[in-house]
Amino acid sequence: MPTIAQAQAAFLREGGPKGGTSKGGVYTVKSGKNKADFSKVSGNLGVVQAMIAEYISEFIKNAEDNLKKSNSNTTGALTDSLDFDLITTSSGYTINLNALDYYKFVNEGVRGATTSRKNNTSPYKYKDKMPPISPIAKWIKDNRLTARATDVKMYGATGRERKAIPPARAQKTLAFLIARSIYRDGLRATNFFTDALNDTFKDFGQNLSKALGASITINLQQMADQFKKGQGVNIPR
Numbered sequence: 001m002p003t004i005a006q007a008q009a010a011f012l013r014e015g016g017p018k019g020g021t022s023k024g025g026v027y028t029v030k031s032g033k034n035k036a037d038f039s040k041v042s043g044n045l046g047v048v049q050a051m052i053a054e055y056i057s058e059f060i061k062n063a064e065d066n067l068k069k070s071n072s073n074t075t076g077a078l079t080d081s082l083d084f085d086l087i088t089t090s091s092g093y094t095i096n097l098n099a100l101d102y103y104k105f106v107n108e109g110v111r112g113a114t115t116s117r118k119n120n121t122s123p124y125k126y127k128d129k130m131p132p133i134s135p136i137a138k139w140i141k142d143n144r145l146t147a148r149a150t151d152v153k154m155y156g157a158t159g160r161e162r163k164a165i166p167p168a169r170a171q172k173t174l175a176f177l178i179a180r181s182i183y184r185d186g187l188r189a190t191n192f193f194t195d196a197l198n199d200t201f202k203d204f205g206q207n208l209s210k211a212l213g214a215s216i217t218i219n220l221q222q223m224a225d226q227f228k229k230g231q232g233v234n235i236p237r
Contacts, residue, residue, distance in 0.1 A: 059200040066192035107193040112186030130183040137175040
């Protein structure tokens with residue numbers, strides 16, 4: 001991926017904003033798109049838009065890496081849903097997050113219905129519904145987990161025999177037991193989103209101020225809170 005400085009230099013050479021950016025436009029930034037791909041898809045961006053898009057792309061990459069490290073990307077749906085709309089207007093820029101809503105639960109975890117052993121800080125708590133079983137079953141299958149043979153009492157005789165559990169039934173049973181455990185004890189926070197935000201955007205305000213030629217202060221906690229509420233992050237010109 002080009003560096004921010006390289007992106008700035010390239011777009012400055014092109015003469016700044018072109019196409020529809022001066023009148024406003026919406027550009028979607030997805031993971032894996034470098035600046036060349038981004039400009040081809042969306043038209044030429046100005047240097048400030050290019051820099052913001054670069055940060056967003058880097059953030060998505062870091063968030064996806066964090067998901068993989070925490071083994072929380074069970075179906076790949078959450079990773080696939082992560083993208084941002086960069087909206088340019090006459091007054092500034094707005095960054096809107098597009099993601100499956102449960103990213104908040106994966107990020108901050110969930111308190112258990114009966115105990116707080118695994119999480120006692122999350123604003124979310126299991127109440128009357130267990131987590132869905134199907135993603136857990138897929139995780140079990142992908143990780144090739146198997147249930148051990150179980151002891152079965154031999155009625156009318158002494159002793160016990162070992163009986164194997166059919167694979168499909170074993171996966172379903174194991175998925176249910178894991179879901180029930182998560183419901184009861186809670187889900188640990190991964191902070192995949194928060195950590196990626198802090199790591200990626202730590203120097204965003206400083207670099208953006210240079211690009212805009214004006215002092216810009218970026219509050220990362222405020223950014224995270226706005227995204228969580230479904231609000232866009234506004235950056236004035």
